[in-house]
Structure formats: C-alpha cells, structure tokens
Amino acid sequence: xxxxxxxxxxxxxxxxxxxxxxxxxxxxxxxxxxxxxxxxxxxxxxxxxxxxxxxxxxxxxxxxxxxxxxxxxxxxxxxxxxxxxxxxx
Numbered sequence: 001x002x003x004x005x006x007x008x009x010x011x012x013x014x015x016x017x018x019x020x021x022x023x024x025x026x027x028x029x030x031x032x033x034x035x036x037x038x039x040x041x042x043x044x045x046x047x048x049x050x051x052x053x054x055x056x057x058x059x060x061x062x063x064x065x066x067x068x069x070x071x072x073x074x075x076x077x078x079x080x081x082x083x084x085x086x087x088x089x
C-alpha cells in the first residue's frame with residue numbers, strides 16, 4: 001500500500017494507521033488524504049480477496065476542524081461517528 005502523509009508522531013516518524021487483530025484504523029490530516037488511504041486499502045484488499053465492510057466501517061474527525069467528513073468505499077458512504085467503537089474515544 002502506498003504511504004500517505006499523516007501527522008508527525010514521534011521522532012520524525014509518521015503514523016499512517018493503527019493495526020488491530022482484524023481491524024485497521026486509518027489516520028490522515030484531511031478528508032482528501034483519508035479518502036486516498038481508504039481507496040488504496042480497498043484496492044489492496046480486493047487484490048487478495050478481502051473487502052472493507054461498509055456496514056462496520058466508521059469515520060471520525062478529531063481536532064479543531066471537526067467538520068462532517070465524507071469517505072466512501074465503492075461509491076458507498078461510510079457512517080460518521082463522534083465516538084470510536086474501537087478505541088472508546
């Protein structure tokens with residue numbers, strides 16, 4: 001998967017995603033970069049016979065520009081939430 005630019009995290013390294021047992025949390029600076037990362041992940045997953053579950057996937061914005069973020073997978077919009085079901089944030 002192509003690396004997308006995200007917030008500086010530690011020691012000049014960039015954190016692009018958080019991987020869990022069977023989940024991935026994508027991180028991006030803005031809506032465009034998050035859509036790009038989502039599209040790239042979907043393409044890579046499709047090549048190995050996996051799919052992103054639109055029903056289970058959520059989008060959450062954090063920060064001062066906490067606008068409604070529209071992200072889609074295969075032209076299906078993901079639900080936007082205020083609280084992470086994974087991280088309980």
